[in-house]
Amino acid sequence: MGRQKTERDVVDESFLYEMVADRIARLIRKGTYRTGERIPSVRTLSRQMEVSISTVVKAYFYLENQGLIEARPQSGYYVRHQLSRVQPEPEMSQSAPAPTHVSVGELVMMVMRDMRNPDLVPLGVATPNPENLPTDKLNRILSTVARRNKYQAISYDFPPGCERLRVQLAQRAMKVGCSLTPDQIVITSGCLEAVMLSLRAVCRPGDTIAIETPIFYNLLQVIEMLNLKALEIPTHPVYGISLSALRYALEHNPVHACLVIPNFNNPFGSRMPEENKQELVRILAARGVPLIENDVYGDLGFMNERPSVAKRYDTKGLVIHCSSFSKTLAPGYRVGWVVAGQFQESIERLKAVSNIASATLPQMAIAEFLANGGYDQYLRKIRGVYGRQTSLMAKAVERYFPKGTRVSTPSGGFVLWVEMPEGVDSIQLYEESLRCGVTIAPGKIFSATGKYGNYIRLNTAYWSKRVEQAVATVGGLANAQL
Numbered sequence: 001m002g003r004q005k006t007e008r009d010v011v012d013e014s015f016l017y018e019m020v021a022d023r024i025a026r027l028i029r030k031g032t033y034r035t036g037e038r039i040p041s042v043r044t045l046s047r048q049m050e051v052s053i054s055t056v057v058k059a060y061f062y063l064e065n066q067g068l069i070e071a072r073p074q075s076g077y078y079v080r081h082q083l084s085r086v087q088p089e090p091e092m093s094q095s096a097p098a099p100t101h102v103s104v105g106e107l108v109m110m111v112m113r114d115m116r117n118p119d120l121v122p123l124g125v126a127t128p129n130p131e132n133l134p135t136d137k138l139n140r141i142l143s144t145v146a147r148r149n150k151y152q153a154i155s156y157d158f159p160p161g162c163e164r165l166r167v168q169l170a171q172r173a174m175k176v177g178c179s180l181t182p183d184q185i186v187i188t189s190g191c192l193e194a195v196m197l198s199l200r201a202v203c204r205p206g207d208t209i210a211i212e213t214p215i216f217y218n219l220l221q222v223i224e225m226l227n228l229k230a231l232e233i234p235t236h237p238v239y240g241i242s243l244s245a246l247r248y249a250l251e252h253n254p255v256h257a258c259l260v261i262p263n264f265n266n267p268f269g270s271r272m273p274e275e276n277k278q279e280l281v282r283i284l285a286a287r288g289v290p291l292i293e294n295d296v297y298g299d300l301g302f303m304n305e306r307p308s309v310a311k312r313y314d315t316k317g318l319v320i321h322c323s324s325f326s327k328t329l330a331p332g333y334r335v336g337w338v339v340a341g342q343f344q345e346s347i348e349r350l351k352a353v354s355n356i357a358s359a360t361l362p363q364m365a366i367a368e369f370l371a372n373g374g375y376d377q378y379l380r381k382i383r384g385v386y387g388r389q390t391s392l393m394a395k396a397v398e399r400y401f402p403k404g405t406r407v408s409t410p411s412g413g414f415v416l417w418v419e420m421p422e423g424v425d426s427i428q429l430y431e432e433s434l435r436c437g438v439t440i441a442p443g444k445i446f447s448a449t450g451k452y453g454n455y456i457r458l459n460t461a462y463w464s465k466r467v468e469q470a471v472a473t474v475g476g477l478a479n480a481q482l
Contacts, residue, residue, distance in 0.1 A: 016051055023049070028068055033079050037070060043075055064303065068277030070384050080302070089267075090237050090406045090419035090455070092214060099208040099231040099253060102448045107359035108217045111430070113438050121470040122459060124430075124439035126216075126266060126415050127331050129461045132385060135379050136370075138330060141374075142365045149351035153361045159348040161187025161337075162363035168370040169337055172475035176298070177312030178321075178339075186338050186348055189358045191296040194322035194338035196222050197354070199257065200348040202290045202320075203228055210249055210289075212241045214417070214446035214455070216266040219259060219287035219294070221446070230448035231255065237408050237417065240265060243279055250287055257290045263307045264297035267417040267446055267457040269410020271307060280311040288318070295323040296336075299379055302387035319339030325366055327374065327384075327413075333362035370455035386414045390461040396468050398457070402482055414461040415441070423482045424454045432477045438470045 016134040024039060032040050038049065043055045050057075060077055063069045067258045115125040146153045160166060168181035174182045188194040211219070213232035217426065223230050231249055234242040241260050247256060261279070262272040272280070284291045293310045301307055311321040320343060324336030335358065340347045351357075369375050393416055394407050401420065408417040420426070426442035433440050441453025458471070 001341065007010075010144075016055045016263075017058035020051060020056060021046070021062045023061065024063060027080055029102075035079050037079050038075075039077050039079065041225045043295075050354060054214060064305075066256065067127050070387075070397070080384070084238070086465060089239055089287070090408055090417055099229035100228050100448055102220050102228075104217060104224060104448070106447050107442075108221055108445050111439075111441060111445060114434060118440075120434070120435065121438045121467060123433075123467070123470055123474070124441040124457070125461055126327070127461065128327060129420055132382060132461070133212040133329065134374065137374055138365060138369065140261065141368050142361065145364045146361060146370055148222075149364060153364060156357045157187075157360040157363060158357050159186055159351045161185075161358060162360065162367055164371070165363045165367035166367065167221065168367055171272060172370070173303065173339075174296045175306060176308045180339060182465065184339055184344065186340060186344065186351060187358050187363055188338055188351065189334045189355065190224065190326050190336040191294060191322050191324035192218055192336075193221060193351075193354075194324070194336045195259070195292060195294060196226070197347045198290075198292045198320045198322060198338060198340065198343070199223070199228065199259075200350050201340070201343045202257050202292075204256075210246060210251055210253075210255045210258040211448070212260050212265060213448070214267055214443065214452055215259075216294075217441075217445040218447055220445075223259075227258075231429050232448055235268060236270060238270055240268075240270040240276065241280070243276060247283060248279070250283070255287075255289055257292055258284055259292045259294070259312075261294045261297070262310050263295055263399045264300060264410060264412035266413065267298065267408075269408050269413050269415060269417065271301075271411050274308060277308070277310045278313045281310050281319060285314075285316050293317045293319055293321045295321060296324065296327050297413040299328050299466055300383060300386060300414065302383055303388075303411065311339060314341060318342075320347075324473075328379070329366065329369075330362070333366065334359065335362050335366050350403070375466060383412075386412075386460065390416065390460040392468075393458060393471065394459040396471040397475065400472040402475070403480050405478075414457045414459060416460055418456050418458060420454045420478055422454050422458070424478050425481065426453055426456050427479055428481065429474065433474050436473050436477070438473055440474060 027033055042053055045054045045056045069077050071077055077473045166185040169185050170182045171181045208231050209223055210231045210233055212235040231253055233249055234245045237400055262277055264271055269425055295309050309321060311319045321339040338347060397407050404421045406419040430440055430442040441457040443452030444450050
């Protein structure tokens, strides 16, 4: 009598890991393993399913990339917190009929002034919670670097900036598909300066910039300050900017540059699929239009896999890649960078004229933190924190906000975009929330044309009983308007 067939006899080894992953995924979705619970160890599942340890490891790696589980050092694998999808996504945004001058400065400054008040619950500001940052490690590194580099640390580090930091950034760029040399990177004072220098390098006053809508309000402020016109392009809450709408806009308008946040857009949290990034670059390159890519949230995906960047598909030097450590590591250090392609000489010159150089000591400290592996270790922790807190915030909105409210389901970053019923006025809600000790970001400041009157953005980097109560307060005020 022949031996009984096992799964390995009937399924090709190359597909076994998918079968294992599918079985665990089904158990998670059906509630056998719930959020936060430990799933079987690699060795246990190997025995239970009669497959090799390498097959289970590959299956678990696949499930990590799908965002279903997470590895905890010296502990095992656990079910990751999932964003609530009971409520539908906000609707795809709509474009403006024509380019428009931007006028959001006064409203934005009002909101930003209120965000500085430490007595308010900070649901409006998109900054990381300092309690979650590696503050002690950075302070020790800062002190050590200052002692070792007594004079260099207080001297100018003229553009392109700290060489050691640029070496580290060039090495990290390999992980997202970019082959860069340190000389191709210019250090800036945050990502916002990188974007500003990029716009100044490729545009003149009165030029038209194609942008996602909604988009981070500080980017709108930069466009307004430079006296440029914004052409809003519809954006999907999950997949990012509409390529068909962008093609139409390019055919009917003299567009001089395109500004997008492909990875975890602020405020949508959308992530462009890789094929869309490649097509975006191709569409713009065919017309000679520069693409300014803001990747400030790129390292904060909830899955372990770091998404690639549009810059990897650039063959003509027309993609200007901008980022910083302000959202991930140290907002106050103001360390950003730009990979400027064919516009590098112009951007280096503009940087030198604008403020001579970025602060030297923070550059040196971050370079050391990257070199000793501290940054990657920190990212593994903080990605899970933001994933869990974003899920908790979404569930709180579902619980406390008016019926019919829609909430984005980002796969990275730490903001939520909330669409309330049309009867809710977000400016009024902002003012009423402020009187109750809570800040929110009203939707109108995310649009060049004043759209999104019934939308708000919430910061999920903070979570506590006090924060949940603040969400309940804002939800109650929104209900009262209906």
